[in-house]
Amino acid sequence: MPASKKASGTSPPALNSYVRAEIDRLAAEYGLDTALLQGFAHFIIAHYKKKEPKPPKTPRPVKPKPLTNTQLKTAVLQRFGCADIKALKANKDFQMAMAGEKLNFSSRDDLLKLYRQWVGVPEDERALEGPTTINGIDVLLNFRPWIVFDLDPKTASVEDVNDVFRKLVKVHHPDCGGDARVFQQLQVMRDTLLAYFQ
DSSP states (O other): OOOOOSSSSSSOOOOHHHHHHHHHHHHHHHOOOOHHHHHHHHHHHTTTTOOOOOOOOOOOOOOOOOOOOOHHHHHHHHTTTOSSSHHHHHHHHHHHHHOOOOOOOOOOOHHHHHHHHHHEEEEEEGGOOOOTTTEEEETTTTOOOOHEEEEHHHHHHHHHHHHHHHHHHHHHHHHHHHOOOHHHHHHHHHHHHHTOOO
């Protein structure tokens, strides 16, 4: 007695008369190949209960790490061309710029203040969101009028400054529910930008 051969794969289920009738109708009406439609019907039957594959996870944007105190200090020293804190304290430009201010060079807050004022906006303070933030800049921490007003100093005009200020006032004026501190900073920034054109 010959050994029975196992089928290498399961044969597709038979299509019922309703499906076959619809295939014949579509083939006749649209000039489609019957075998193609039958193959599609078998595909649907085989896969209609399968779960949708999970969409690929979108990678989270890498949040920049805050600068260390050493990095902050080094950047400020480089800005004034000094090798160490002793040289910075003796630097005439630094003395004049910071006259009347008491600074603790081991205080992170003071180092951040110096960095923001003389070097730039720290990487981890860019693209922020919140009630005191405009164009990614927290206006209470960083005084960057060109960025906040989203203007290019090479192409902007007095009219541009005033137009942007009017738009910002509609959002940030205390009478419109804005923060009074932000509004005051915007006024100072506007005046600073207008002074640039004089």
